[in-house]
Amino acid sequence: MNERFISFEAVRKSYDGANYVVRGLDLDVAEGEFLTLLGPSGSGKTTTLMMLAGFEEPTHGSISLGGARIDSVPAYDRNIGMVFQNYALFPHMTVGENVAFPLKMRGVSKSQISERVSSALDMVRMAGFESRRPSQLSGGQQQRIALARALVFEPRLVLMDEPLGALDKQLREHMQIEIKHLHERLGINVVYVTHDQSEALTMSDRVGVFSDGVLQQIATPHELYEKPANIFVAGFVGENNVVPGEVVDIDAGLCRVRTPDGSVISAVAGEHVRKPARVVVVVRPERIVLAREGDEAANRFAGKLEEVIYHGDHVRLRLNLLGSEGLQVKLAASAITAPFSLGATIHVGWRPQDCRALIQS
Amino acid sequence: MKYAVTFAEKHGGEEQSTLARQMARTKRRAKLQALALIAPLMLFLVVVLVLPIGTLLARGFDNGDAAALLPRTAEALSAWNGQDAPHEELFAALAGDLKEAAREDVAVLAKQLNYHDAGMRSMFLKLARKVRTAEAPYAPSFIEVNEDWSSPRYWRALQQVMPSVTDFYILSALDLMRDENGDIASVPPSTAVNLEVLARTFTVSASVTVMCLLLGYPLAALIARSRGTAANVLIVLVLLPFWTSLLVRTSAWVVLLQSRGVVNNVLAWLGMIDPEAPLDLIYNRVGVVIAMTHILLPFMILPIYSVMKGIPPVYMRAAASLGARPLSSFFRVYLPMTMPGVSAGCLLVFILALGYYITPALVGGPRDQMISYFIAYYANQVTNWGMAAALSIILLVAVLVLYVIYNRLVGIQRLRIG
Known part of the structure; x- marks a missing residue:
């Protein structure tokens, strides 16, 4: 398998000549991989996708696909399928004509076209819709047609630009699974852009997190969630409690951090953490558990209960703890035995391997 | 009314009829209010449009007493x-x-x-x-x-x-007459002029429409792509002719196109023509088409521009990503999507051109006069109201026929103007 199927080398992009939208991107994508570019709007993820599609040219650096440089290849010669946010189905063509369009452009014979169109529609479970107009379809159906159109000419790579952004939550989750299955079945490369972190975690082999034109971290969903490289990733992917402090001791990957109120937290040391350094400790709300008085654990603290919110499957507590007013704790509803009373002192704790100390930028 | 029925099923006939009556009264009152609101406009239209045009058209069949x-x-x-x-x-x-x-x-x-x-x-x-x-x-x-x-x-x-x-005037307008037996027959070729005028009117209008489309489409595309100041300046330039008198614009063409005019002088100075044999650019068909194209161009550009403005660039990107080269993505995707504007512009320009009078009269030769010229001739110069009305009827019917054809081919609801 080609480990460098898609390769960005020192790619920079500026629209106005003064500010860079993408600054110094180095990125390799393996063949058959499902890569998601995740980030807030204006982070450079869409620009990266547009450069790969051929709609934007990099200001510096080079992009190659399958070993050949493609920066100067026009979009229509790149043989890359693309699914757009608002589907971009041609309104003056029927569904069948839309799906046949890329084949027609490639001079495929008529009999082959109708065969491949119907098998592509079969694949997205839209068989029999050939003669409908796009305007007669629902959003989810239009998205399936757009998928069929991007896949029918069997491209090596399919780009998706927030393709599910216009769908409602349930349909979106359903389509996520369907796209994932299609990817697994066809074995093609997918580069997917989204600002929805749960979508990124659900679907991808690897996720690249963008902020401010810089690729902050690229890793598997598991690693991204468990080992965020910096504060931005820790805050953007999933939820995290953030407690500032100072490193007082570091040993074998574990460090001790003193918080402003004098407590000490044991945490996994992130990259570049040494003594002394100002850091933040990040810990996920669902990793915090209730502790009984007298329990001896590495990280065990007591705080005042400020708020309780019931969510059905879980309960959220807001605690005044470690000098931070809004420490969130997420407890499974089944783990709660006695009712909480506001203002009471609650004992909580977490394991050192469940929290990380990250350098404050 | 549906509500009234279900209500009646529950509460019996007596109450139902009361309710139905109440609802009918409310509806009637709303309708009357709406009518009262548009009554002034209706009256205005009847007085200034329906009545005068109707009486004029009736003259086409009036045989005196x-x-x-x-x-x-x-x-x-x-x-x-x-x-x-x-x-x-x-x-x-x-x-x-x-x-x-x-x-x-x-x-x-x-x-x-x-x-x-x-x-x-x-x-x-x-x-x-x-x-x-x-x-x-x-x-x-x-x-x-x-x-x-x-x-x-x-x-x-x-x-x-x-x-x-x-039916004498209508028949004459179509170069027909009643022979000795009262049957419809063609007039002798020496007096047959009206069909030729009608054909000429259509030819000139069609040439002007084609010229407007060829010049206007790229310009509309340019404006639709431009942003900010550039787009505003272009729009103003397109609209500028609207703010000048038709007569002034037409006369300006006389200055430009005459045999010792600006265009011929420049061409002679560039050595492209012999100064002794200037090009005939005016008082012929060329002058009529140039001047009319200039005057009608905005009516082509504006509807096309408004449609183009509504086409997001993502469609062109989609076409490119699917492998369409620029030319085929233009012809297969962009052009079909702009068709409502193109057909609206063509219909508008063609119909306006059919009734043009001043411009051909000023920059055309005797063989370039269109049907309106003859309507004016019959109405003003020889006071033959019957023929003036008959020619007007022919013009009106031609426009209606065009409209019907357009509606069949494109559908009038797809028309987009401005």
């Missing part, structure tokens, strides 16, 4: 078969009528008779003078004025003007 002026002749002519030699009864009837008729009415009738038989006007007036002093038998005094009175010729002309409604 010759039968009232010459009642005895009308009766005698209805007994005559149109083939036999005229007998004394006819002569006596016409002579008797002419003796009693007012001079002004006879003059009007003579002019109308002239349409049917050229040269009949002065002859008929002379006859009217002569007959006043004549005594029975009348035939010799008629034949003394013109010996054709003894043949059916002039009597047939009289027969034509007797009915109060006629």
Whole structure:
């Protein structure tokens, strides 16, 4: 398998000549991989996708696909399928004509076209819709047609630009699974852009997190969630409690951090953490558990209960703890035995391997 | 009403009828209010549009009241078969009528008779003078004025003007007439001009429409792609001609295009033409098409631009990502998506061009005058309201036919203007 199927080398992009939208991107994508570019709007993820599609040219650096440089290849010669946010189905063509369009452009014979169109529609479970107009379809159906159109000419790579952004939550989750299955079945490369972190975690082999034109971290969903490289990733992917402090001791990957109120937290040391350094400790709300008085654990603290919110499957507590007013704790509803009373002192704790100390930028 | 029915099922007939009556009253009141609101506009339209146009068009079928002026002749002519030699009864009837008729009415009738038989006007007036002093038998005094009175010729002309409604003008406008047997036939080629004028009107309008489309489409695309100041400046440049008088713009073309005009001088200075043999750019078809294209161009650009503005660039990207080269993505994706604007612009320009009058009159030659020129000619110069109305009817019908064809092909609901 080609480990460098898609390769960005020192790619920079500026629209106005003064500010860079993408600054110094180095990125390799393996063949058959499902890569998601995740980030807030204006982070450079869409620009990266547009450069790969051929709609934007990099200001510096080079992009190659399958070993050949493609920066100067026009979009229509790149043989890359693309699914757009608002589907971009041609309104003056029927569904069948839309799906046949890329084949027609490639001079495929008529009999082959109708065969491949119907098998592509079969694949997205839209068989029999050939003669409908796009305007007669629902959003989810239009998205399936757009998928069929991007896949029918069997491209090596399919780009998706927030393709599910216009769908409602349930349909979106359903389509996520369907796209994932299609990817697994066809074995093609997918580069997917989204600002929805749960979508990124659900679907991808690897996720690249963008902020401010810089690729902050690229890793598997598991690693991204468990080992965020910096504060931005820790805050953007999933939820995290953030407690500032100072490193007082570091040993074998574990460090001790003193918080402003004098407590000490044991945490996994992130990259570049040494003594002394100002850091933040990040810990996920669902990793915090209730502790009984007298329990001896590495990280065990007591705080005042400020708020309780019931969510059905879980309960959220807001605690005044470690000098931070809004420490969130997420407890499974089944783990709660006695009712909480506001203002009471609650004992909580977490394991050192469940929290990380990250350098404050 | 559906609500009233379900309500009735629950509460019985009595209450239902009360409720239905109440609802009907409310609806009626709302309808009356709406009518009252548009009443001033309706009145305005009827007074300034429907009535004048209707009366003008009616003139195309109006044959005057010759039968009232010459009642005895009308009766005698209805007994005559149109083939036999005229007998004394006819002569006596016409002579008797002419003796009693007012001079002004006879003059009007003579002019109308002239349409049917050229040269009949002065002859008929002379006859009217002569007959006043004549005594029975009348035939010799008629034949003394013109010996054709003894043949059916002039009597047939009289027969034509007797009915109060006629298709004479409409037929003439289409180069047709009624022959001796009353059947529709073509007029002799020497007098057939109207069909040619009609064909010319359509040819000029079609050429102007094509020119406007060829020039306007790329410009509309450029404006739709431009942003900010550039787009505003371009729009103003397109609209600028609207703020100048039509007459001024047309006269400006005379200055530019005449044989010693700006265009010819520049070409001669560049050595591209011989100064002694300047190009004929004006007082011919070329001048008419150039000037009309310039004047009608905004009507093509604006509808196309408004449609283009609504097409997001993502469609062109989608086409490119699917492998369409720029040319095929233009012809297969962009052009079809702009068709509502293109057809609206073409329809608008074509229909406006059909009725153009001033521009061809100023920059065209005698063989470039369009149907409006002849309508004005008949209305203003020779006061033949019948022919003016008939030509107007033909123009109106042509526009309606176009409209119907457009509706069949494109659908009027897809029309987008401005």
